Amino acid sequence: MFTHSISGLFSSSEAQEVIRLSQRAQAASGGLVGGLHHHNIRRATIAWLDDGADAAWVMTRIVEGVARANRDCFGFDIAEFKERLQVATYDESDTGHYDWHSDIGEGPLARHRKLTIVVQLSEGEGYEGGALEINLGGTMLSAAREAGEAMLFASFMLHRVTPVTRGRRYSLTCWSHGPQFR
Numbered sequence: 251m252f253t254h255s256i257s258g259l260f261s262s263s264e265a266q267e268v269i270r271l272s273q274r275a276q277a278a279s280g281g282l283v284g285g286l287h288h289h290n291i292r293r294a295t296i297a298w299l300d301d302g303a304d305a306a307w308v309m310t311r312i313v314e315g316v317a318r319a320n321r322d323c324f325g326f327d328i329a330e331f332k333e334r335l336q337v338a339t340y341d342e343s344d345t346g347h348y349d350w351h352s353d354i355g356e357g358p359l360a361r362h363r364k365l366t367i368v369v370q371l372s373e374g375e376g377y378e379g380g381a382l383e384i385n386l387g388g389t390m391l392s393a394a395r396e397a398g399e400a401m402l403f404a405s406f407m408l409h410r411v412t413p414v415t416r417g418r419r420y421s422l423t424c425w426s427h428g429p430q431f432r
């Protein structure tokens with residue numbers, strides 16, 4: 251299997267705190283970091299968590315979760331975390347979504363992505379739609395919706411976020427890197 255979930259990687263108050271840190275990062279940069287992706291494939295606002303002292307615990311928790319899951323389940327050759335933590339906001343106002351895609355791409359970083367981890371930051375009752383789905387080739391796996399739940403999958407797997415039809419969904423995404431799959 252190329253997917254694995256971790257229940258309660260963050261508590262719901264920790265998830266709230268991550269949202270707060272991302273809003274502060276965005277305010278500090280005049281809202282321009284990452285910015286708004288507004289096209290047919292993806293409609294979301296992106297912020298990157300700075301690695302200042304009060305956000306360092308977030309990365310530590312992610313690295314621990316990924317390392318444990320990789321040891322127990324994936325066994326991938328993972329060497330580094332080369333990208334900052336991404337907080338995405340999908341809003342009802344523009345039916346935020348992310349169509350089917352793989353996280354492995356042409357770029358110097360995207361080429362070396364091995365494992366993707368996505369953490370739910372919003373409470374599942376706070377929005378409708380906005381489901382993170384992973385295509386297992388015929389069957390679909392829906393990620394748990396409670397705040398703090400983590401879903402990990404091989405970065406080459408197709409996944410999507412269905413349109414948010416009510417409320418707002420925040421998610422935290424991080425990629426780990428290593429030698430290209432072969």
Ligand SMILES: O=C(O)CCC(=O)C(=O)O
Binds near residue numbers: 382409423
């Ligand atoms: O927000 C999510 O649940 C998924 C984000 C994602 O797939 C990505 O940033 O590549």
Ligand SMILES: [Fe+2]
Binds near residue numbers: 351352353366409
């Ligand atoms: Fe993705």
